[in-house]
Amino acid sequence: MELEGIMEIKVIKKNPIGKKPDGSTLGFGNIFTDHMFNLDYNPEKGWHNARIEPFQKFEFSPATMVLHYGQAIFEGLKAYKNDKKDILLFRVKDNFKRLNNSAKGLCIPELDSDFLIKALHKLLKLEKDWVPEAPGTSLYIRPAIIATDPSIDLRPSETYRYFVILSPVGAYYEGFKPVNIWVSKDYTRAIPGGVGEFKTAGNYAASLFAATEAAENGYNQVLWLDAVEKKYIEEVGSMNIFFVIGDEIVTPKLTGSILPGITRSSVIDLSNNWGFKISERRISIDEILEAHDSGDLKEVFGSGTGVGISPVGKIGLDDTELTINGNKPGELAVKFDEELTGIKLGNREDKFNWVTPVL
Incomplete structure (x- = not known):
């Protein structure tokens, strides 16, 4: 230094x-x-x-x-x-x-x-x-x-x-349209004790093959599962992921194999400030399937610097495809997107002192 x-x-x-x-x-x-x-x-x-x-x-x-x-x-x-x-x-x-x-x-x-x-x-x-x-x-x-x-x-x-x-x-994805993500059960992005929590080139190289297969099947990105049990959700190739289940917002907790996203942190801070129920915990793909079948899965969205807030419209797993919120942006995704965009442009109150002017 x-x-x-x-x-x-x-x-x-x-x-x-x-x-x-x-x-x-x-x-x-x-x-x-x-x-x-x-x-x-x-x-x-x-x-x-x-x-x-x-x-x-x-x-x-x-x-x-x-x-x-x-x-x-x-x-x-x-x-x-x-x-x-x-x-x-x-x-x-x-x-x-x-x-x-x-x-x-x-x-x-x-x-x-x-x-x-x-x-x-x-x-x-x-x-x-x-x-x-x-x-x-x-x-x-x-x-x-x-x-x-x-x-x-x-x-x-x-x-x-x-x-x-x-x-x-311009926008990473076209407009504020929902993206489709594909669950990878055969490939692994990162493991605990490795370099998954660091923003290093090799992590992205490791994601390319599965991402190519996802694209061939009509999906925008890969939803990665944990490397050990292949059942706990980690993150998407270009963003962290959030699920709205009932009245709870859930995002996978940081385990050393997930990139600690800046926008992810912002969504958590805003949720707490607004009094929303938000949890950072292990969440399995089976829980998502069950929540979808019961009607409790209200919406899914991703967060990242490149994508901002990105609503998810469909999740593909094997021969199953889940449609989220009628393949339309959810209420909370819109709320977070509007708030963060407003803060970034100086049009909304910056309660957390996140914005720095270039003088």
């Missing part, structure tokens, strides 16, 4: 700058802004050489450790522009706290989160015109750290690159 010599951030501006995309036609994660932030680490200097420079390719040896042993972590957060042209960040401190937790879990040197936030503000002020204004759009922020030793010796790297890239994005 040593920061000697890097408190000054060098800025190298791109000339000419790129053309900004039409906010009404944005997809997700395919367009990038003019500039990026870079920071290097080695044992002698610690984290050093902080700079904002034009978005560009990296040049590494084919033996670079991240390519062979997957020592890579990342975060995902968003900047929003409201009607007043203010640029706002949502729970940015929590994202960098989670980044450091992932770093610790993968033997990567931790960073000073206050400095990272300062650097992010500087980058966002330079790229302020890239923050889209159309409804439902935002500027997606991807901080990441990769191991850079040119070696195939199996050990933690001694050198690293931290970088931040920015991407103007």
Whole structure:
């Protein structure tokens, strides 16, 4: 976490700058802004050489450790522009706290989160015109750290690159339409004692095969079960999951194999503030089947930075397909979505001090 010599951030501006995309036609994660932030680490200097420079390719040896042993972590957060042209960040401190937790879990040197936030503000002020204004759009922020030793010796790297890239994005899914999720009984994403609670590249690589099968069967995402008994629900590929059973909101408790989502935490905090009955506990797929058959399963929704609040319309399991709330967004999903969107844009009271303006 040593920061000697890097408190000054060098800025190298791109000339000419790129053309900004039409906010009404944005997809997700395919367009990038003019500039990026870079920071290097080695044992002698610690984290050093902080700079904002034009978005560009990296040049590494084919033996670079991240390519062979997957020592890579990342975060995902968003900047929003409201009607007043203010640029706002949502729970940015929590994202960098989670980044450091992932770093610790993968033997990567931790960073000073206050400095990272300062650097992010500087980058966002330079790229302020890239923050889209159309409804439902935002500027997606991807901080990441990769191991850079040119070696195939199996050990933690001694050198690293931290970088931040920015991407103007639309909705992860089209509109606020319910998505369909497929229960994976044959494949496992993560196990207790592993790296499931860290936001590391390998977790997402482990999800791709099952996600491809889900798509082939007409589903948007995979609903993962626990790796030991294959019956307790954990999370969905791009989001945490919530079930409304009777008068109770239920989400799987964090067991070390589930990513501790920032939006998940926000839904829990709002539920408690509103006086809703909410539980973090183990919940089996059999309980969901029984609740659906009895009529107690009122709605299902996911939460995540990319998806926001995402209602679930159908759950597929073997030859069974459950239709949730008539395949329409549920009342609570709409309520959470409207509240969180309002807070992120500065249009609703921020009781928890989640929002930080980019000044």
